[in-house]
Ligand SMILES: Nc1ccn([C@@H]2O[C@H](COP(=O)(O)OP(=O)(O)OP(=O)(O)O)[C@@H](O)[C@H]2O)c(=O)n1
């Protein structure tokens with residue numbers, strides 16, 4: 465299946481919503497508006513790239529996040545979209561979804577509906593038929609009626625064949641209401657897919673309360689999926705002058721034996737994530753019978769587990785690892801190990817714990833025959 469790209473336009477200043485900061489940065493149901501919106505696309509299995517268009521004043525403060533490419537916005541929504549499209553120009557992306565950051569309540573099904581329509585059409589966008597009577601007003605009085613037949617309220621994400629909408633934007637002389645208007649000006653046929661009443665655009669101050677109600681009703685409180693997994697691994701000592709632990713080479717008068725680099729810490733963490741996903745263990749994904757993994761650096765196993773979790777929509781909330789050995793002493797290397805695990809997994813270092821204990825000279829670890837590792841992983845699908 466070809467993955468689509470999503471452009472999230474977030475370079476507006478939210479003047480109508482008011483508040484101390486532009487609306488995308490304001491809190492909503494426990495997170496920021498922008499976090500809700502981004503996450504909808506980040507966890508969607510058919511979205512492969514996300515381009516986030518930020519106001520130039522906000523770009524420097526944005527902390528890099530894996531899978532999110534940032535671009536500076538322009539003076540109008542259309543200019544911001546254009547910058548996002550230019551960023552994708554020449555890529556192998558076939559379809560692009562263009563979405564307002566200010567619409568954080570869209571569903572996964574809406575993204576699917578737009579993408580499904582794009583299988584046979586060059587452009588598709590969600591909209592709801594107007595159901596209320598429409599008036600023209602003047603000075604607070606009704607001045608006339610407007611026929612509502614055939615009228616729709618346009619929403620985003622609006623989806624397009626990338627090359628077609630890029631050409632349409634490049635040919636368009638100035639701002640437009642939305643990308644559908646620009647597509648139509650270029651002669652593109654745009655299909656309407658049913659929009660969602662809950663997919664409101666936060667525009668004015670009271671819209672925050674409505675969006676909050678929607679997210680809380682159908683959101684994390686009811687649907688959050690939390691998984692816990694544990695992992696346990698042991699490797700015996702053999703000849704050598706260092707041991708690999710959590711990707712860090714620790715000097716020691718012995719080495720650890722194993723099919724791979726015998727990094728017992730990374731193996732336990734990997735199994736904890738597989739365990740949380742009910743996806744077996746390292747042996748299932750990387751059989752020791754396969755020569756390919758002989759001597760392999762164990763970060764590839766951990767990366768695989770993290771990617772598997774992400775593909776199922778899970779974020780790793782935290783990782784906790786205990787190494788059991790008399791020697792080498794882990795304390796001097798614990799910080800480097802935490803940082804190494806954080807780097808491999810993309811989990812913030814303050815959510816990674818690496819600690820150690822001896823077994824009071826009891827058992828195989830006490831006799832210094834090998835090292836054991838016990839890990840716990842918590843995974844969350846919001
Ligand atoms: N120069 C701009 C203007 C708007 N937008 C984005 O376009 C979307 C729809 O615009 P709107 O709701 O009008 O947002 P704001 O421009 O932020 O609001 P306001 O008009 O009230 O200032 C928003 O996601 C907004 O961040 C943008 O990326 N670049």
Ligand SMILES: C[C@](O)(CO)[C@H](O)COP(=O)(O)O
Nearest residue numbers: 541564618619620641642665
């Ligand atoms: C694109 C849009 O969300 C479709 O309804 C809308 O036109 C953008 O809102 P704006 O207030 O006109 O920027």
